[in-house]
Each structure stands twice: as structure tokens, then as C-alpha cells.
Amino acid sequence: MNGTSGARPVRVGVVGAGAWGTALAQALARASKGGEVLLWAREAALAERINQTRVNDLYLPGATIEPGVRATSDLAQLGELDALLAVVPAQFLASVIADLPDRPRDLVLCAKGIEATSGRLMADVAREAAPASRLAVLSGPTFAHEVAAGLPTAVTLACSGGREQWDRLAPTIASPAFRPYYSDDVIGAEIGGAIKNVLAIACGVVEGLGLGQNARAALIARGYAEMLRFGLARGGRAETLSGLCGLGDLVLTCSSTSSRNFSLGLALGQGMSAAQALSGKSSVAEGAATAPILADLARREGLDMPIAQAVARLLEGSAPARDVVSDILSRPLRAEQEPAA
Ligand SMILES: NC(=O)c1ccc[n+]([C@@H]2O[C@H](COP(=O)([O-])OP(=O)(O)OC[C@H]3O[C@@H](n4cnc5c(N)ncnc54)[C@H](O)[C@@H]3O)[C@@H](O)[C@H]2O)c1
Numbered sequence: 558m559n560g561t562s563g564a565r566p567v568r569v570g571v572v573g574a575g576a577w578g579t580a581l582a583q584a585l586a587r588a589s590k591g592g593e594v595l596l597w598a599r600e601a602a603l604a605e606r607i608n609q610t611r612v613n614d615l616y617l618p619g620a621t622i623e624p625g626v627r628a629t630s631d632l633a634q635l636g637e638l639d640a641l642l643a644v645v646p647a648q649f650l651a652s653v654i655a656d657l658p659d660r661p662r663d664l665v666l667c668a669k670g671i672e673a674t675s676g677r678l679m680a681d682v683a684r685e686a687a688p689a690s691r692l693a694v695l696s697g698p699t700f701a702h703e704v705a706a707g708l709p710t711a712v713t714l715a716c717s718g719g720r721e722q723w724d725r726l727a728p729t730i731a732s733p734a735f736r737p738y739y740s741d742d743v744i745g746a747e748i749g750g751a752i753k754n755v756l757a758i759a760c761g762v763v764e765g766l767g768l769g770q771n772a773r774a775a776l777i778a779r780g781y782a783e784m785l786r787f788g789l790a791r792g793g794r795a796e797t798l799s800g801l802c803g804l805g806d807l808v809l810t811c812s813s814t815s816s817r818n819f820s821l822g823l824a825l826g827q828g829m830s831a832a833q834a835l836s837g838k839s840s841v842a843e844g845a846a847t848a849p850i851l852a853d854l855a856r857r858e859g860l861d862m863p864i865a866q867a868v869a870r871l872l873e874g875s876a877p878a879r880d881v882v883s884d885i886l887s888r889p890l891r892a893e894q895e896p897a898a
């Protein structure tokens with residue numbers, strides 16, 4: 558049990574025991590002050606080890622897991638809960654959610670990516686796979702190891718069900734070190750999280766090539782302009798993208814080797830191929846799957862997104878990093894601001 562919705566406690570679970578799912582289970586257990594949080598792990602042996610050792614040795618080895626978290630590899634056990642946080646990587650959301658019985662529940666989407674096979678954002682995927690669910694998006698500057706350690710941060714909680722849904726979810730999720738802020742802009746929240754991963758790869762490349770801190774700051778600002786362009790075209794709001802789930806997370810991920818996406822870019826900038834940089838990794842760098850489909854969507858929708866296009870080119874391995882950067886720097890000069898619509 559966890560949180561309260563009027564008189565009845567909200568029973569909550571987390572789908573996906575990677576680093577972020579495990580850290581979110583920790584945050585929920587702290588918010589519940591003694592209630593149980595069910596954590597679904599795809600790997601049965603991992604679920605057993607979490608329960609026995611209180612450590613997720615595969616995805617978040619540094620954290621001691623709160624006593625209130627119970628792991629299971631039986632997805633059906635989560636089927637009856639009132640609220641689920643979906644934290645499997647974007648490419649697997651559809652298949653995992655489809656295995657849950659479809660019934661009215663709050664489903665909080667926490668993956669940051671675009672489905673590569675379809676170009677769908679996470680809420681579109683979930684709407685089809687779990688039509689009875691009430692959707693929300695949780696996104697912001699949140700390195701899993703820091704959240705698991707109880708260090709403070711703040712996130713956007715964008716609720717498709719407006720204030721009524723927020724009133725149910727916020728007490729279930731919030732604690733002094735984990736502060737959700739209300740929004741009803743689901744599209745803006747999911748686009749911020751998906752695009753910042755692609756821009757983090759680009760910033761890693763700049764670091765790997767040794768292009769300096771000025772270049773990285775310029776890239777963050779021009780990358781943010783691309784995020785805004787895509788987000789506004791999809792119906793997201795500028796104020797959402799300038800908040801925790803957009804600019805907040807962009808600044809975090811573009812400036813730290815704790816980011817898997819930044820680290821992937823760093824390796825590309827240092828001359829490694831994407832295949833080499835990604836091989837043998839059990840952890841996910843979502844930007845690697847999102848960049849090609851994002852570049853494709855931008856092209857089809859006539860949106861100018863040169864940084865996203867460059868990251869996609871680098872990942873496909875058709876040109877060395879230095880050439881891709883040189884092409885970007887030789888583009889025609891333009892006005893900094895978008896022309897008014
Ligand atoms: N790690 C973070 O700091 C962090 C923070 C915020 C958001 N996120 C987002 O959360 C999502 C999950 O990332 P993570 O860091 O928890 O993952 P992770 O890299 O720690 O672990 C990989 C996860 O993928 C799962 N997986 C692998 N193959 C699968 C399959 N075929 N079907 C279903 N699941 C499969 C594994 O079981 C594991 O849970 C991503 O979208 C990521 O961008 C991560």
C-alpha cells in the first residue's frame with residue numbers, strides 16, 4: 558500500500574527493474590512511509606536476488622533497497638494495483654504493457670524515448686496497449702543512482718486526467734527529496750525527455766572531439782531550439798519544455814559522464830563506432846534508438862533539426878565525427894529566433 562486517495566490507500570507498483578525502475582521504487586517506498594511497493598523484474602533470478610540481498614546487482618549495484626520494496630518476476634501480481642509506473646525502455650513498452658490485464662488504473666510513463674519501429678511517443682504506445690489506463694508522464698533531471706541515494710531532485714508529473722489524477726498520484730510519489738510539479742502537458746513532457754537524450758549524445762561527441770565548453774553551451778542552446786521546434790509542432794507547450802522535463806534534464810544530461818547517452822557520444826567523438834560503443838552493455842542509452850526515428854520524423858514533417866540529423870548520421874556510421882561536425886558548422890547563417898507564426 559502506498560499514498561492516499563481520499564480514504565483508500567493507493568496500491569502502487571513499478572514495471573521494470575532497471576536502474577530507473579529500482580530508484581523509483583525506492584522513492585515510492587520512502588513516500589509511502591512503510592507501505593509495500595511491488596517491483597517487476599523481467600529477469601526472475603534478479604527478482605530473487607533483490608529480495609534476498611536488497612541489492613539490484615545488475616542495474617543499480619550501489620544502492621541498498623528499501624525494506625518496503627518487494628521484487629517479483631510475475632507481472633500478473635501487478636495487475637490489480639491502482640497505479641503503475643512503467644519504466645521499461647521505450648522500445649519494449651508496448652510488449653510489456655500488453656501483457657498486463659487492461660483495466661482502469663493510473664499508468665505513469667517514465668521511459669524517455671520514441672518507438673523506433675513506429676515513431677510513436679510513449680503515450681500513443683500506451684493508449685493502444687492499455688486503453689483503459691489513465692496516463693501520466695513523469696520526467697525530469699533524475700540520475701537513478703542519486704535518486705536511489707535519497708539526494709533531492711524535482712520532476713514534471715504531467716497528468717492527462719488533470720488535477721483529479723494529480724491529487725491521487727502526487728501524494729503517492731512525493732517526498733521531500735523527490736518533488737513532482739504539476740502539468741497537464743503530456744506531449745511536452747514526453748518530448749522533452751526523448752529529445753534531451755539525442756542532444757546528450759551530441760554533447761558527448763563535442764567533448765570527445767575536444768571542441769571545448771563554449772561549443773557545448775552553444776550546442777545545448779541550439780539543441781533546445783530543436784526540442785522546442787519539434788515539441789511545438791506536436792502540440793506541446795513552450796513552458797513545459799523550458800521546465801524540469803525539458804531544459805532541466807537537458808542541462809543535466811549534456812554535462813555529465815553519469816549519462817549513458819553523453820558517454821555514448823563521448824565514445825563516438827573519440828573515434829569508436831556505435832556498434833563498438835554499445836556492444837556488451839546491459840544498460841540502455843535511449844538516444845541511440847530515438848535519434849534515427851527523430852531525424853526521420855523531422856525530415857517528413859519539414860522541421861529543421863540539424864543536430865538530431867547529425868547524431869543519426871553518426872550512429873549509422875556513414876561519416877566520421879569530425880566531418881559531421883564540420884558539416885553542421887558550415888550551414889548557411891540564419892536568425893537565432895524562429896519567425897513569428
Ligand atoms: N537510469 C536513469 O538514470 C534514468 C533516469 C530517468 C529515466 N530513465 C529512463 O528509464 C527507462 C529505463 O531505463 P533504465 O535506466 O531503468 O534501464 P537500464 O539500462 O538500467 O536497464 C535496462 C532495462 O531494460 C530491460 N529490458 C531489456 N530487454 C528487455 C525486453 N526485451 N523487454 C523488456 N525489458 C527489457 C531490462 O530488464 C532492464 O530493466 C529508459 O527509457 C531511460 O531513458 C533512466
Ligand SMILES: O=P(O)(O)OC[C@H](O)CO
Nearest residue numbers: 697698699700816817818
Ligand atoms: O543516463 P541517461 O543518459 O539515460 O540519463 C538518465 C536520465 O534520463 C537523466 O535524467
